[in-house]
Amino acid sequence: MIKVDKPAWDVMVAHAESKFPNECCGAMIGRMDADTKQVTQAVPLENAYAGAQGARYELRPEDLLEADRRARAAGLDLIGIFHSHPDCDAYFSKTDLENSCPWYSFVVLSVKDGKFDHAASFLPNADQTAAEKEDLLWPKS
Amino acid sequence: MAKILIPTPLRQYADKRDSVELAGSTVGEVLGALTAQFPDLKKQIFNDEGKLRSFVNVYLNDEDIRYLRRDATPVANGDTLSIVPSIAGGSTTIAEPPVTLSKDEILRYSRHLIMPEVGMDGQLKLKNAKVLLVGTGGLGAPLGLYLAAAGIGRIGLVDFDVVDLTNLQRQVIHGTKDVGRKKLDSAVDTMRDVNPNVRLDTYEVALSSENALEILSGYDIIIDGTDNFPTRYLVNDACVILQKPNVYGSIFRFEGQSTIFAYPGGPCYRCLYPEPPPPGLVPSCAEGGVLGILPGIIGLMQATEAVKLILGIGEPLVGRLVLYDALAMRFRELRLRRNPECPVCGDHPTITKLIDYQEFCGIPHQAEQAAAPGAGVIDPVEVKTKFDRGENFQLIDVRETHEWQICRIEGAKLIPLGELPKRVNELDSSVDLVAYCKMGGRSQKAIDFLKQAGFKKVKNMTGGILAWSDKVDPSVPKY
Numbered sequence: 001m002i003k004v005d006k007p008a009w010d011v012m013v014a015h016a017e018s019k020f021p022n023e024c025c026g027a028m029i030g031r032m033d034a035d036t037k038q039v040t041q042a043v044p045l046e047n048a049y050a051g052a053q054g055a056r057y058e059l060r061p062e063d064l065l066e067a068d069r070r071a072r073a074a075g076l077d078l079i080g081i082f083h084s085h086p087d088c089d090a091y092f093s094k095t096d097l098e099n100s101c102p103w104y105s106f107v108v109l110s111v112k113d114g115k116f117d118h119a120a121s122f123l124p125n126a127d128q129t130a131a132e133k134e135d136l137l138w139p140k141s
Numbered sequence: 142m143a144k145i146l147i148p149t150p151l152r153q154y155a156d157k158r159d160s161v162e163l164a165g166s167t168v169g170e171v172l173g174a175l176t177a178q179f180p181d182l183k184k185q186i187f188n189d190e191g192k193l194r195s196f197v198n199v200y201l202n203d204e205d206i207r208y209l210r211r212d213a214t215p216v217a218n219g220d221t222l223s224i225v226p227s228i229a230g231g232s233t234t235i236a237e238p239p240v241t242l243s244k245d246e247i248l249r250y251s252r253h254l255i256m257p258e259v260g261m262d263g264q265l266k267l268k269n270a271k272v273l274l275v276g277t278g279g280l281g282a283p284l285g286l287y288l289a290a291a292g293i294g295r296i297g298l299v300d301f302d303v304v305d306l307t308n309l310q311r312q313v314i315h316g317t318k319d320v321g322r323k324k325l326d327s328a329v330d331t332m333r334d335v336n337p338n339v340r341l342d343t344y345e346v347a348l349s350s351e352n353a354l355e356i357l358s359g360y361d362i363i364i365d366g367t368d369n370f371p372t373r374y375l376v377n378d379a380c381v382i383l384q385k386p387n388v389y390g391s392i393f394r395f396e397g398q399s400t401i402f403a404y405p406g407g408p409c410y411r412c413l414y415p416e417p418p419p420p421g422l423v424p425s426c427a428e429g430g431v432l433g434i435l436p437g438i439i440g441l442m443q444a445t446e447a448v449k450l451i452l453g454i455g456e457p458l459v460g461r462l463v464l465y466d467a468l469a470m471r472f473r474e475l476r477l478r479r480n481p482e483c484p485v486c487g488d489h490p491t492i493t494k495l496i497d498y499q500e501f502c503g504i505p506h507q508a509e510q511a512a513a514p515g516a517g518v519i520d521p522v523e524v525k526t527k528f529d530r531g532e533n534f535q536l537i538d539v540r541e542t543h544e545w546q547i548c549r550i551e552g553a554k555l556i557p558l559g560e561l562p563k564r565v566n567e568l569d570s571s572v573d574l575v576a577y578c579k580m581g582g583r584s585q586k587a588i589d590f591l592k593q594a595g596f597k598k599v600k601n602m603t604g605g606i607l608a609w610s611d612k613v614d615p616s617v618p619k620y
Contacts, residue, residue: 061227077149099229
């Protein structure tokens with residue numbers, strides 16, 4: 001299960017809505033123990049995809065490295081990646097799967113007409129051939 | 142000792158440690174020591190063939206090792222290695238029509254298909270690939286032939302030139318029967334004959350800032366086979382803007398070079414050459430000559446790199462400039478790095494759209510050239526008139542001795558451009574001087590020099606001995 005604290009969640013939703021109709025992306029930082037991940041901070045990152053960003057995103061490894069450094073400096077862990085699906089449901093697409101990695105939680109936020117609609121989290125397997133849905137808890141208010 | 146930072150989710154395979162200090166003199170050795178100590182980590186980072194998994198990037202401090210020396214990158218005491226995944230995605234996938242090979246194609250490509258590194262998957266990748274050749278000259282000729290033969294699905298060709306007899310010494314895609322034809326028509330005929338399965342798209346234009354993005358955007362890989370600086374900078378900048386790899390090659394006399402520019406994270410042409418050389422400083426192949434076989438070698442290095450990029454195999458020629466010396470028969474390699482200050486591909490680019498490349502390279506536009514005052518130049522026909530009238534003037538040939546042996550204008554005095562400074566006292570500044578070379582470039586430099594040396598009555602014969610052959614004496618052979 002992955003649980004997102006309100007300050008982090010607000011940052012994620014605001015980032016996703018501000019980038020609409022483009023996809024947004026970012027890193028999720030927090031703590032993890034045996035069965036629960038808790039996201040305490042969200043770091044918006046630039047969508048580095050070169051073409052039209054309405055249905056594509058790309059994270060720069062350097063940006064992710066920097067987010068990991070920030071997490072380590074704060075005594076926290078990099079535990080997930082988030083991105084948005086503008087005017088599209090929060091599912092894990094073939095593109096998402098093929099360009100993912102098995103180490104992190106992938107939270108997808110569905111944004112419809114510019115407003116957050118729903119979200120889901122996924123755990124890709126080692127060969128990036130399938131992703132398992134992970135329970136996602138976000139502050140409902 | 143180097144420190145490896147362990148990503149959170151992998152710490153379960155590394156005794157829950159967030160970093161590990163390990164010995165090793167290269168990145169490969171340190172990673173080897175890591176997986177030796179924690180065998181469970183191995184399959185997280187490496188695939189079954191022992192290569193880094195496709196999504197795994199390794200950074201030495203702030204640099205991606207792919208742009209250093211990969212596994213062989215030296216590691217010093219106190220260095221930090223980080224393991225960072227590449228991540229991307231998107232809500233939709235553009236469904237591509239399933240591509241298959243016909244029975245004939247399977248037979249045609251059988252020598253590819255039986256190699257596991259290519260195989261059916263690889264041959265389909267080649268068939269799906271779209272490659273643009275800018276230029277169908279020296280480099281474009283072998284590129285066009287071999288890429289068509291290899292089964293690239295779609296090849297675009299940009300050229301607006303016609304086949305000339307002087308091309309045939311190296312441009313093997315054109316034949317003697319093609320002299321006078323458009324290079325595009327001749328190249329397409331040959332490539333169709335080599336492989337009728339390839340879709341060929343032709344663009345009979347000079348690539349320009351107005352059309353480059355539109356033409357290039359339809360292709361996966363751009364191959365630069367041009368011979369002039371404005372087009373090289375144009376192709377480079379357009380490739381950086383469109384994020385498409387630019388497979389570069391260049392040739393001169395007995396030497397050539399090749400590399401891949403504008404590959405994600407790698408350098409671009411401007412990282413290597415931020416500024417173009419002053420116009421006229423670097424002679425073209427028409428002025429300096431080129432060994433006819435040379436473009437075959439360099440063009441096929443470009444073709445090899447394009448095919449490797451498409452297949453995703455081997456080590457791409459990114460961040461490495463290969464220099465080839467035909468006389469020594471030696472290949473050397475120079476390391477290239479992306480320049481963070483590069484105006485196009487740097488961290489804070491200042492050039493984000495295409496510019497005027499003629500102006501950037503200091504080449505006046507044709508209209509301006511035409512408008513330039515006629516002072517200081519003389520037409521070959523007028524020179525002939527001077528001879529006929531028996532005027533007292535000195536005609537100077539500033540070409541090289543071996544060019545003088547090919548052809549000359551009777552009555553001229555040979556002083557190769559390089560010898561002019563020390564032989565200037567052989568000239569009489571009181572009589573009219575007219576200088577010529579092959580096409581008018583070097584003789585202009587001679588005129589500039591003579592003016593600086595105090596000569597007043599000096600003129601450049603426009604178009605050189607080639608124009609003399611056209612306008613005055615067709616018995617003078619052109620070369």
